[in-house]
Amino acid sequence: MTVKRWQMRRNCALTPKQLLQFYIVLVCLSLIVATGFYLAGVWMIPIFTALELSAVTIGFFIYCRHALDSETIEIDGKRLIVKKFIGYKETLYEFNTQWAKIEQPLEGAKTFQIRQSDLGVELGQFLRHEQQIALIRQVRAHLG
Structure with a gap:
Protein backbone atom coordinates (compact mmCIF):
# COMPACT_ATOMS: atom_id res chain seq x y z
CA MET A 1 0.00 0.00 0.00
CA ASN A 11 7.70 30.64 0.80
CA CYS A 12 10.88 32.04 2.37
CA ALA A 13 13.62 33.78 0.44
CA LEU A 14 16.36 32.88 2.93
CA THR A 15 17.00 29.76 4.97
CA PRO A 16 17.84 30.32 8.65
CA LYS A 17 21.52 29.57 7.89
CA GLN A 18 21.65 32.16 5.08
CA LEU A 19 19.90 34.67 7.33
CA LEU A 20 22.47 34.08 10.07
CA GLN A 21 25.32 34.70 7.62
CA PHE A 22 23.66 37.91 6.41
CA TYR A 23 23.04 38.99 10.02
CA ILE A 24 26.71 38.49 10.99
CA VAL A 25 27.86 40.59 8.02
CA LEU A 26 25.30 43.30 8.85
CA VAL A 27 26.35 43.45 12.51
CA CYS A 28 30.07 43.59 11.64
CA LEU A 29 29.58 46.40 9.11
CA SER A 30 27.36 48.37 11.49
CA LEU A 31 29.84 48.01 14.35
CA ILE A 32 32.76 49.06 12.13
CA VAL A 33 30.90 52.21 11.05
CA ALA A 34 29.77 52.97 14.63
CA THR A 35 33.32 52.48 15.94
CA GLY A 36 34.68 54.84 13.28
CA PHE A 37 32.23 57.56 14.27
CA TYR A 38 32.94 56.99 17.97
CA LEU A 39 36.69 57.35 17.40
CA ALA A 40 35.98 60.55 15.45
CA GLY A 41 34.20 61.93 18.51
CA VAL A 42 30.59 61.41 17.48
CA TRP A 43 29.33 59.43 20.46
CA MET A 44 25.63 59.39 19.42
CA ILE A 45 26.07 57.04 16.46
CA PRO A 46 26.94 53.91 18.54
CA ILE A 47 23.76 54.46 20.58
CA PHE A 48 21.60 54.53 17.45
CA THR A 49 23.53 51.57 16.02
CA ALA A 50 22.71 49.57 19.16
CA LEU A 51 19.02 50.48 18.83
CA GLU A 52 19.03 49.58 15.13
CA LEU A 53 20.74 46.23 15.71
CA SER A 54 18.31 45.42 18.54
CA ALA A 55 15.31 46.03 16.26
CA VAL A 56 16.88 44.01 13.42
CA THR A 57 17.70 41.16 15.83
CA ILE A 58 14.09 40.97 17.04
CA GLY A 59 12.83 40.95 13.44
CA PHE A 60 15.26 38.21 12.45
CA PHE A 61 14.22 36.05 15.43
CA ILE A 62 10.58 36.35 14.41
CA TYR A 63 11.47 35.47 10.80
CA CYS A 64 13.57 32.45 11.84
CA ARG A 65 10.87 31.18 14.18
CA HIS A 66 8.45 30.84 11.26
CA ALA A 67 10.81 30.16 8.34
CA LEU A 68 10.31 26.39 8.59
CA ASP A 69 6.51 26.43 9.06
Missing part, protein backbone atom coordinates in the same frame (compact mmCIF):
# COMPACT_ATOMS: atom_id res chain seq x y z
CA THR A 2 1.46 3.37 -0.97
CA VAL A 3 1.43 6.42 1.22
CA LYS A 4 0.29 9.66 -0.42
CA ARG A 5 1.79 12.87 0.93
CA TRP A 6 1.26 16.57 0.18
CA GLN A 7 3.42 19.18 1.87
CA MET A 8 2.78 22.91 1.98
CA ARG A 9 5.59 25.21 3.08
CA ARG A 10 6.01 28.88 3.71
CA SER A 70 4.72 23.73 7.09
CA GLU A 71 1.54 21.71 6.76
CA THR A 72 1.48 18.08 5.63
CA ILE A 73 -1.41 15.87 4.55
CA GLU A 74 -0.64 12.15 4.52
CA ILE A 75 -2.94 9.30 3.54
CA ASP A 76 -1.93 5.82 4.66
CA GLY A 77 -4.66 3.29 4.00
CA LYS A 78 -7.73 4.38 5.99
CA ARG A 79 -5.80 7.01 7.96
CA LEU A 80 -5.60 10.66 6.95
CA ILE A 81 -2.92 12.38 9.02
CA VAL A 82 -2.49 16.16 9.12
CA LYS A 83 0.72 17.61 10.59
CA LYS A 84 1.04 21.32 11.25
CA PHE A 85 4.49 22.65 12.15
CA ILE A 86 4.04 26.30 13.14
CA GLY A 87 6.64 28.21 15.15
CA TYR A 88 8.55 25.07 16.24
CA LYS A 89 5.32 23.51 17.55
CA GLU A 90 4.06 20.38 15.80
CA THR A 91 0.39 19.44 16.01
CA LEU A 92 -0.89 16.11 14.71
CA TYR A 93 -4.48 15.37 13.67
CA GLU A 94 -5.74 11.96 12.59
CA PHE A 95 -8.90 11.31 10.57
CA ASN A 96 -10.54 8.27 9.00
CA THR A 97 -10.55 8.57 5.18
CA GLN A 98 -14.09 7.10 5.08
CA TRP A 99 -15.56 9.85 7.25
CA ALA A 100 -13.33 12.89 6.63
CA LYS A 101 -14.70 15.70 4.48
CA ILE A 102 -12.85 18.57 2.86
CA GLU A 103 -14.76 21.84 2.69
CA GLN A 104 -14.15 24.13 -0.27
CA PRO A 105 -12.59 27.46 0.73
CA LEU A 106 -15.04 30.34 0.81
CA GLU A 107 -14.49 33.13 -1.68
CA GLY A 108 -11.66 35.28 -0.36
CA ALA A 109 -10.76 32.81 2.41
CA LYS A 110 -7.09 31.97 2.88
CA THR A 111 -7.66 28.45 4.21
CA PHE A 112 -9.84 25.39 3.77
CA GLN A 113 -10.93 22.81 6.34
CA ILE A 114 -10.75 19.07 6.77
CA ARG A 115 -13.52 17.93 9.12
CA GLN A 116 -14.71 14.74 10.76
CA SER A 117 -17.64 15.05 13.18
CA ASP A 118 -16.54 17.69 15.72
CA LEU A 119 -12.83 17.67 14.80
CA GLY A 120 -11.70 20.17 12.18
CA VAL A 121 -8.39 21.61 11.07
CA GLU A 122 -7.65 24.61 8.85
CA LEU A 123 -5.06 24.14 6.12
CA GLY A 124 -3.72 25.88 3.05
CA GLN A 125 -2.38 29.11 4.51
CA PHE A 126 0.78 28.75 2.40
CA LEU A 127 -1.08 28.18 -0.89
CA ARG A 128 -2.78 30.46 -3.39
CA HIS A 129 -6.50 29.88 -3.99
CA GLU A 130 -5.99 27.95 -7.26
CA GLN A 131 -3.38 25.73 -5.59
CA GLN A 132 -5.85 25.00 -2.78
CA ILE A 133 -8.51 23.92 -5.29
CA ALA A 134 -6.04 21.56 -7.04
CA LEU A 135 -4.90 20.09 -3.71
CA ILE A 136 -8.49 19.54 -2.54
CA ARG A 137 -9.29 17.71 -5.79
CA GLN A 138 -6.24 15.44 -5.38
CA VAL A 139 -6.95 14.62 -1.72
CA ARG A 140 -10.67 14.02 -2.32
CA ALA A 141 -9.79 11.32 -4.84
CA HIS A 142 -8.38 9.28 -1.92
CA LEU A 143 -11.28 9.82 0.49
CA GLY A 144 -14.25 7.50 0.91
Whole structure:
Protein backbone atom coordinates (compact mmCIF):
# COMPACT_ATOMS: atom_id res chain seq x y z
CA MET A 1 0.00 0.00 0.00
CA THR A 2 1.46 3.37 -0.97
CA VAL A 3 1.43 6.42 1.22
CA LYS A 4 0.29 9.66 -0.42
CA ARG A 5 1.79 12.87 0.93
CA TRP A 6 1.26 16.57 0.18
CA GLN A 7 3.42 19.18 1.87
CA MET A 8 2.78 22.91 1.98
CA ARG A 9 5.59 25.21 3.08
CA ARG A 10 6.01 28.88 3.71
CA ASN A 11 7.70 30.64 0.80
CA CYS A 12 10.88 32.04 2.37
CA ALA A 13 13.62 33.78 0.44
CA LEU A 14 16.36 32.88 2.93
CA THR A 15 17.00 29.76 4.97
CA PRO A 16 17.84 30.32 8.65
CA LYS A 17 21.52 29.57 7.89
CA GLN A 18 21.65 32.16 5.08
CA LEU A 19 19.90 34.67 7.33
CA LEU A 20 22.47 34.08 10.07
CA GLN A 21 25.32 34.70 7.62
CA PHE A 22 23.66 37.91 6.41
CA TYR A 23 23.04 38.99 10.02
CA ILE A 24 26.71 38.49 10.99
CA VAL A 25 27.86 40.59 8.02
CA LEU A 26 25.30 43.30 8.85
CA VAL A 27 26.35 43.45 12.51
CA CYS A 28 30.07 43.59 11.64
CA LEU A 29 29.58 46.40 9.11
CA SER A 30 27.36 48.37 11.49
CA LEU A 31 29.84 48.01 14.35
CA ILE A 32 32.76 49.06 12.13
CA VAL A 33 30.90 52.21 11.05
CA ALA A 34 29.77 52.97 14.63
CA THR A 35 33.32 52.48 15.94
CA GLY A 36 34.68 54.84 13.28
CA PHE A 37 32.23 57.56 14.27
CA TYR A 38 32.94 56.99 17.97
CA LEU A 39 36.69 57.35 17.40
CA ALA A 40 35.98 60.55 15.45
CA GLY A 41 34.20 61.93 18.51
CA VAL A 42 30.59 61.41 17.48
CA TRP A 43 29.33 59.43 20.46
CA MET A 44 25.63 59.39 19.42
CA ILE A 45 26.07 57.04 16.46
CA PRO A 46 26.94 53.91 18.54
CA ILE A 47 23.76 54.46 20.58
CA PHE A 48 21.60 54.53 17.45
CA THR A 49 23.53 51.57 16.02
CA ALA A 50 22.71 49.57 19.16
CA LEU A 51 19.02 50.48 18.83
CA GLU A 52 19.03 49.58 15.13
CA LEU A 53 20.74 46.23 15.71
CA SER A 54 18.31 45.42 18.54
CA ALA A 55 15.31 46.03 16.26
CA VAL A 56 16.88 44.01 13.42
CA THR A 57 17.70 41.16 15.83
CA ILE A 58 14.09 40.97 17.04
CA GLY A 59 12.83 40.95 13.44
CA PHE A 60 15.26 38.21 12.45
CA PHE A 61 14.22 36.05 15.43
CA ILE A 62 10.58 36.35 14.41
CA TYR A 63 11.47 35.47 10.80
CA CYS A 64 13.57 32.45 11.84
CA ARG A 65 10.87 31.18 14.18
CA HIS A 66 8.45 30.84 11.26
CA ALA A 67 10.81 30.16 8.34
CA LEU A 68 10.31 26.39 8.59
CA ASP A 69 6.51 26.43 9.06
CA SER A 70 4.72 23.73 7.09
CA GLU A 71 1.54 21.71 6.76
CA THR A 72 1.48 18.08 5.63
CA ILE A 73 -1.41 15.87 4.55
CA GLU A 74 -0.64 12.15 4.52
CA ILE A 75 -2.94 9.30 3.54
CA ASP A 76 -1.93 5.82 4.66
CA GLY A 77 -4.66 3.29 4.00
CA LYS A 78 -7.73 4.38 5.99
CA ARG A 79 -5.80 7.01 7.96
CA LEU A 80 -5.60 10.66 6.95
CA ILE A 81 -2.92 12.38 9.02
CA VAL A 82 -2.49 16.16 9.12
CA LYS A 83 0.72 17.61 10.59
CA LYS A 84 1.04 21.32 11.25
CA PHE A 85 4.49 22.65 12.15
CA ILE A 86 4.04 26.30 13.14
CA GLY A 87 6.64 28.21 15.15
CA TYR A 88 8.55 25.07 16.24
CA LYS A 89 5.32 23.51 17.55
CA GLU A 90 4.06 20.38 15.80
CA THR A 91 0.39 19.44 16.01
CA LEU A 92 -0.89 16.11 14.71
CA TYR A 93 -4.48 15.37 13.67
CA GLU A 94 -5.74 11.96 12.59
CA PHE A 95 -8.90 11.31 10.57
CA ASN A 96 -10.54 8.27 9.00
CA THR A 97 -10.55 8.57 5.18
CA GLN A 98 -14.09 7.10 5.08
CA TRP A 99 -15.56 9.85 7.25
CA ALA A 100 -13.33 12.89 6.63
CA LYS A 101 -14.70 15.70 4.48
CA ILE A 102 -12.85 18.57 2.86
CA GLU A 103 -14.76 21.84 2.69
CA GLN A 104 -14.15 24.13 -0.27
CA PRO A 105 -12.59 27.46 0.73
CA LEU A 106 -15.04 30.34 0.81
CA GLU A 107 -14.49 33.13 -1.68
CA GLY A 108 -11.66 35.28 -0.36
CA ALA A 109 -10.76 32.81 2.41
CA LYS A 110 -7.09 31.97 2.88
CA THR A 111 -7.66 28.45 4.21
CA PHE A 112 -9.84 25.39 3.77
CA GLN A 113 -10.93 22.81 6.34
CA ILE A 114 -10.75 19.07 6.77
CA ARG A 115 -13.52 17.93 9.12
CA GLN A 116 -14.71 14.74 10.76
CA SER A 117 -17.64 15.05 13.18
CA ASP A 118 -16.54 17.69 15.72
CA LEU A 119 -12.83 17.67 14.80
CA GLY A 120 -11.70 20.17 12.18
CA VAL A 121 -8.39 21.61 11.07
CA GLU A 122 -7.65 24.61 8.85
CA LEU A 123 -5.06 24.14 6.12
CA GLY A 124 -3.72 25.88 3.05
CA GLN A 125 -2.38 29.11 4.51
CA PHE A 126 0.78 28.75 2.40
CA LEU A 127 -1.08 28.18 -0.89
CA ARG A 128 -2.78 30.46 -3.39
CA HIS A 129 -6.50 29.88 -3.99
CA GLU A 130 -5.99 27.95 -7.26
CA GLN A 131 -3.38 25.73 -5.59
CA GLN A 132 -5.85 25.00 -2.78
CA ILE A 133 -8.51 23.92 -5.29
CA ALA A 134 -6.04 21.56 -7.04
CA LEU A 135 -4.90 20.09 -3.71
CA ILE A 136 -8.49 19.54 -2.54
CA ARG A 137 -9.29 17.71 -5.79
CA GLN A 138 -6.24 15.44 -5.38
CA VAL A 139 -6.95 14.62 -1.72
CA ARG A 140 -10.67 14.02 -2.32
CA ALA A 141 -9.79 11.32 -4.84
CA HIS A 142 -8.38 9.28 -1.92
CA LEU A 143 -11.28 9.82 0.49
CA GLY A 144 -14.25 7.50 0.91
